[in-house]
Amino acid sequence: MSTNMSRTPKKQKKKDAPIFAVRQRSEGPIQDGARSESPHSRDHEAAPADSSPASRADIKGLQAFITAELERTTRTLSAEIQAVGERTAHLEEQAGRLVEYCNDLAGHAETMEHRVQWLEESLEDLSNRSRRNNVRLRGLPESVSPEELQDTFLGIVKRLIPDVPPQRLLLDRVHRALGPRRDKTTTPRDVIARFHYYNTKDLLLKAARTQEAKYEGSTILFFQDLAPSTLARRREWREVTELLRRNDIRYAWGFPFKIIVFKNNRSQAYSYLYQAKDLLRAVDLPIPPSLADLTPPQPLPRLAQDWLTPGD
Known part of the structure; x- marks a missing residue:
């Protein structure tokens, strides 16, 4: 008796997929602008394609390669960081010295400013002391010639302080203030006179505060020369x-x-x-x-x- 027996298909053996597949060399020049391959990649590409799985030795070799690359990169970065740190420390030290120099210069500038101010005030005081016997007469017309200045000036002074004896009206000099001669439409230049006796000058200024002096219709004013x-x-x-x-x-x-x-x-x-x-x-x-x-x-x-x- 013939019996129809069904044929059971055999189970196909499952193949393990490779962990690392070797990249095939591309034909022709690289068109995407990528970097050129390293010698290692060229060696792999030159090797024939192998679809077998990576062995334990391959994996350990790759781990050693990665570890070496990391150590090399770490040493390079550490050296660069140390170099940058040294440069930064040097720059900070230089900047610190510049800050100290700048602050020292500011202190010296303030000291010099005080000294210059003191010197200017001292010179101003000396200038005023040298002018203590001087008096300024304002308003005397320019028509009065330099030869007539002293007699004209003494005539005005005698009207203001008539009780002062003539020997106390001694003048060391009389002259116009520096500058070009002015016309009749502008204010005439001041007349500067130096009394030989300080008391006479002081009496004149006190009298000029309470009395009015005129010359040919022009009002004459007296001031301390400063x-x-x-x-x-x-x-x-x-x-x-x-x-x-x-x-x-x-x-x-x-x-x-x-x-x-x-x-x-x-x-x-x-x-x-x-x-x-x-x-x-x-x-x-x-x-x-x-x-x-x-x-x-x-x-x-x-x-x-x-x-x-x-x-x-």
């Missing part, structure tokens, strides 16, 4: 002095340069314009807006070291 720098500093105080005069507050000019204010039988002296606010507060006067922002000179800025060295 250094140009002193006149410029007095002009800076003009707004303050106008306030004092409007409020009937007495003041006087001192030497070296200062303004002295009298109130309630007390006097206070101020030398610099930024002190105007203190002066007005002392005499109970309002501070004008133009003087509200005045501040004393500020010191030169100093640089700070904004970085810290390791361990600080």
Whole structure:
């Protein structure tokens, strides 16, 4: 008896897929701009294709290669980091020295500024002391010739202080202020006269405050001869002095340069314009807006070291 027996198919043996497949060399030149292959890749490409799985030895060899590459890269990076650190430390050290030098220069500049200011004030005081016997006459027409200046000047002085004996009216010199001759439409140049006796000059200025002097219809004014720098500093105080005069507050000019204010039988002296606010507060006067922002000179800025060295 024939029996139909079914044929059972044999199980096909499953093949292991390779872990690493060798990349085949591409035909023709590289068109994508990629880097050229390393010698290792060329060696692999030159080898024949093998679809067999990687062995344990292959894996260990690859691990050793990767470990060596990592160590080499680490050593390279460590060397570069150390070099950058050394350069950074050197630059910070240089910057620290520059900060110290800059701050030292700022200190020297402030010292020199104080010394120059002291020297300028001393020279100004010396100039004013050398002019103590001088008086300025303003308003005398230019028509008066240099030869007539002394006689004309003495004639005006005698009308103001007639009681002074002639021997006390001795003049060392009389001349016009420097500058070109002016026409009749402009203010004539001042006349500067130096009295031999200081007391005579002082009497003349006191008399000129209460009496009016004229010459051919022109009003003659007398002033103390002062250094140009002193006149410029007095002009800076003009707004303050106008306030004092409007409020009937007495003041006087001192030497070296200062303004002295009298109130309630007390006097206070101020030398610099930024002190105007203190002066007005002392005499109970309002501070004008133009003087509200005045501040004393500020010191030169100093640089700070904004970085810290390791361990600080």
